[in-house]
Amino acid sequence: MLRTHTCGELNINHVNQHVTLSGWVQKSRDLGGMTFIDLRDFYGITQLAFNMETNDQLCEKARTLGREYVIQISGKVIERENKNPNIPTGEIEILVEELTILNTSKTPPFTIEDETDGGEELRMKYRYLDLRRNPLKKNLRLRHQVSHAVRSYLDELGFTEVETPYLIKSTPEGARDFVVPSRMHPGEFYALPQSPQTFKQLLMVAGYDRYYQIVKCFRDEDLRADRQPEFTQIDCEMSFITQEDILDVFGGMVKHLFKTVKGIELDEIPLLPYSEAMRLYGSDKPDTRFDMTFVELNDVAQGKGFKVFDSVELIVGINAKGCANYSRKQLDALTDFVKRPQVGANGLVYVKYNEDGTFKSSVDKFFTQEDLQQWADKMQAQPGDLLLVLAGEKDKTRKQLNELRLEMGTRLGLRNPNEYKVLWVTDFPLLEWDEDTNRWYAMHHPFTAPKPEDIEKLNTHKGEVRANAYDLVINGVEIGGGSIRIHDRTLQEKMFEVLGFSKEEAEKQFGFLMGAFEYGAPPHGGIAFGFDRLCAVLAGSDSIRDFIAFPKNNAGRDMMIDAPDTISQEQLDELGLMLKK
């Protein structure tokens, strides 16, 4: 080893020891008689002292060192005069006796500090320098700890980690696949897995009972902010279980993670049926760090002559506690917010419940004080509160009010990144209708089982069929999702039929799975967690990119290695491919 200790471990107990350290020059201070250097490695920072009086040559040499030079030093641990209580090594420094330059460094294009002056593009190009910064180091160590804690928990419960293949088959259901041309079978392609879904089900058919894997998955989608073409899943499946068992085991896992990684004891994780989530929050991933639940006002707000309300499917509001004093300008801003194309409401009705008990609203023309009192009562409002009300088609209006609720939560500081609210959303619909393509889609995926009591409705009321499907939501972010699966060939065939597959298509794409169901498939179900996002949420961050060592930008490019890139004509020829001009 080119060191006896790391830069993070020496303290007052090591005084007088002779040590060797290696690391990077973080910064250098020349004080005339002395030169001090902060030496950094993965584990911390240790101060080096060079004395002009006792060793001028060495001190001169130290003064030639630039930022990010890699050096090795030997010297004696001594107690510092000016102690730094903020770092573990702050009580000591090294009086350097020997100095070797292991490598030089050009001046980095941005500062290697907690807060850097480098822009996003530059930092992605020099990712190896950005990764030197403390916040990213902490993120990647956190990621390591989370994966460690996940494995410990699941290993303890007898799960077997099994690797599933990356070179599989393209299936049109779901998102777009990345494909891999086969050289040995020209004209044929592998696909990279969007998830190991079918393989983990086959492992259940194979009797593996409890499977998990922390695994890369791939989706060739147009990238929205903070989506990555390759991402990591914690992928799990169990046999001979019910939904309740899955929620127990993986609720337990999440609690274990919070405890071991964050030192937080979570309460029992509550369950919220999808229909309730939509009714109360207008979202299947509600942020429950704050209340402000929806209150439906149809019965008190309709039939009073306000045409906008009278004909609509839903009138629904939230109570912004203590906001009755909002100014005209603030209210206009909220109206503008809901009218933005991303939200899409036509307008916003407000009712101020003044401190003096009177009401002031944007619909005073149509509603009496008594009418508004009724609203206030339904919404459990008190003087000082502000009621915000939207109206329109049910699903759309709920979505709009969800946006407004989150906005108000943010404005009122109710979304504390250091507070964690976890819940299960359950009983998802099995199918959703798509207006554009005029067909039913699986809300989770085609392998999700309908609730046994709803199977009959697959023929008659498809939209009402509920699934044994569940999502884990933390602070309004969907972290995981899963379901009890179909394990019966006939039901699986029925499902493909409902989704508009012909018998031939279903057989070509998923014949292997349906075939497997004929050889003793056990009841099974599972879940997958978005590992990148789980890490981000645990760190109270919005950005998954900061938790991935080498992420791609929004155009799917690796800025550092400059990929994707052209390949040689020889490679194309070998693959039997031509580029379209």
Next chain:
Amino acid sequence: MLRTHTCGELNINHVNQHVTLSGWVQKSRDLGGMTFIDLRDFYGITQLAFNMETNDQLCEKARTLGREYVIQISGKVIERENKNPNIPTGEIEILVEELTILNTSKTPPFTIEDETDGGEELRMKYRYLDLRRNPLKKNLRLRHQVSHAVRSYLDELGFTEVETPYLIKSTPEGARDFVVPSRMHPGEFYALPQSPQTFKQLLMVAGYDRYYQIVKCFRDEDLRADRQPEFTQIDCEMSFITQEDILDVFGGMVKHLFKTVKGIELDEIPLLPYSEAMRLYGSDKPDTRFDMTFVELNDVAQGKGFKVFDSVELIVGINAKGCANYSRKQLDALTDFVKRPQVGANGLVYVKYNEDGTFKSSVDKFFTQEDLQQWADKMQAQPGDLLLVLAGEKDKTRKQLNELRLEMGTRLGLRNPNEYKVLWVTDFPLLEWDEDTNRWYAMHHPFTAPKPEDIEKLNTHKGEVRANAYDLVINGVEIGGGSIRIHDRTLQEKMFEVLGFSKEEAEKQFGFLMGAFEYGAPPHGGIAFGFDRLCAVLAGSDSIRDFIAFPKNNAGRDMMIDAPDTISQEQLDELGLMLKK
């Protein structure tokens, strides 16, 4: 849970408990008054008893169950009359009171037993059934245990697991890449990594100090037996270390694996320089479970008038102890063996050291008994031994004799699969000359550092430059390999120049890495282990395929899901690709 216990855990202490089990019907025995069923799950087998007298309906139902049916039963644990000492549950059985059929099964196309009647092709097509067999279950559990033990060991030493990207850039050096067409950047391609080599080096530049990852890698090569297009590596890298540190840490890891997984305490792992390995075994991955090392005979066998010997570069033999009694037929078989095209020798010289102290050889015409006594002395032969000698060009002859040595080891039963001999082969040449392409190739890869004392020879005696490179060899199989890396831009540029890269090519392909070396790259090195093969060797098996859940066949096909496969015209269009007719 659809069970209170697994099929592997009930024993005499559970007698009289009422339990529920779920699993597969392994086999059924109808004895008239009683029916017995072996119920199997991932954890074991439990015998179920159905009594015709006390519950004829249930017993009749049990008699309808076919092999591999999935059932759930409830009943009472009772002590067996005929105990089976071979299984943990052998002292008890369940007197069944309730029986539910969870799923039926067609008759499997082969038997689900330790020894099956299914051929390889059939078992790959129905992999989910093959995986039900005990030997495969044991293999995949072993794999899980090995990965667990690897992680524990490295976590303990402060290594950070970091995931590196799968969508990277194609580079022509090394094996052929699998490529992934980019839809967002038509005409451009990602490549799947052959290893995370450059990324782990960048992590060292980024200061991550100790990295590991258990990671899939990809090579589009023509598949030899037991090669897979996707395979798993234990990939590791460390900073501020010397070769000795790497051998310590990862020798320690291998010892840890043997201890925790096999219960075997390995001795200190010996080091063997490459040149010695070639001299003594004719191989850089010698099987050291048996001796039979090479003895060079030039000084005693040349100049005696045997022309075949007199002009050759090397005469070299092995001593097959106790084989002097080999028959004409046996000796002819050995001659045939070395003359096979795969071995390629012109002939084989033998010398029998008879029990009576005389010699009988295939070259008696040219060598006296005294001459042959000299050979025998050099080879430490005793009466009863058989000397086998090859001659020719040095490197080729060594390779041929290596094959013969391994063959003799096998014939003499010296290659016990339950014995383990581990060693490090060190000091590999940096470069090897390729006759076909008339250029130098990196023996490990272009990032391997030459030994500092040999750098000068890069200009003058390229073939003599040794690298700080090392392989871990177990029982004649290369399990891991690595090196100290170049961390200096100038030396890396020199290396690419020696390998015939133009400045522009080197910059285009590896500019990001050489650029990183200019910003304070620390001295670093690492190693990668073939995880599939490591598992196979630990289990004393030759076949990596039996340690991969869903392997591909020798044509790179997944027989079960039938991949690769054609993709739709729409997919091709989106990717801007056309197929060559």
